[in-house]
Amino acid sequence: MWSDLFEHCAEVGGPVHVHVAADISGLTVNTVRGRAGREGWWQPYRDVVAPPGTPIDGRTRALAAIVRAQGPDRDAPAPVALTRWSGAAAHDVRSTWPTRVQVVVPFDRMPVRGAKLEVVRSRNLDPDRDIEVVGTPGLAVLRPPALVRGLAAVVDVPTLTDLVIDLVQQRRMTLEDVLAGHLASPCYPGRPKVTEVLRRLGADGRTDSTLERRLRRGLVADGIPLDRGQVEVPCLDGRSLHLDLGIARICFGIEATSMKAHSERSQLRDDARRANQLARVDDDWRVLQATWEDLDSAAFRQLVREVVAAQSLRHLGRPWPV
8 A cells, every 4th residue: 555655656766646646555546645735745746746755856856747747647658758958957968957847748748737847749759769768766858869959949059059069078979860860850940950050060070068169169260270170199009189179280289178077087087198198299299278267368369379370380380370
């Protein structure tokens, strides 16, 4: 009875629809609601309850919203998944959960109303292709390529570009994944924005971070003709390093460094190894380090110009550009 319900809540992360709770416990809906009211259970929605001890955070609120949108039939075939900024939070490319949980359902379902719940209906939702379960407790969320298409309806191109870069950097998807989903969905809100994002990232070449892309845009606009994509540096052991930005002809590079890129000790150690390898290269490379504080820094741009000019004279015998 109650023990079966509590066990189920522990397995799914807490929130459960009252009709599902009644079915599992063998009690009536009113009995479940009565105990929930007496004991002060968390009730984010009228039809959703969670027993005492359930941790109340962004993930749990998202789970409660999914339960609310799914409805009283836990075996209902119609899928429900997090979308837009709620989906981005579930994929850890947004640092905070939005106040309103955003879920997506097939277009033939009636929208479910609820406080702090936004339901989006989609004609292109394919459960097998577009939905996955992530984290603990498991949350049904749009896969990254589908998430990009969902966000395209509500964000601008620069914001969408940054999101795509973050998802690619974290190896949750590739640009090829975005393109494949884009081509497979000929009509969806915001489609021209995704087209522009793919064009921009394709024109820039490989880009591993938002900071890297913004540095490139700013320096190129300032008259510093960086190579497309990242710059390859051959090492003595036959391998190659790839610098974020640079001009290969004059052995000049820039590494974009952020706290996010060094959130783990292994990441910091990898970058230290890269720097040590560069110290052994015979071609007299000059590599600058750039942080977010350098993005709009006139002093940093002047430093780049000075180093580029010196490297051009050293390797080509004449000022840059040539």
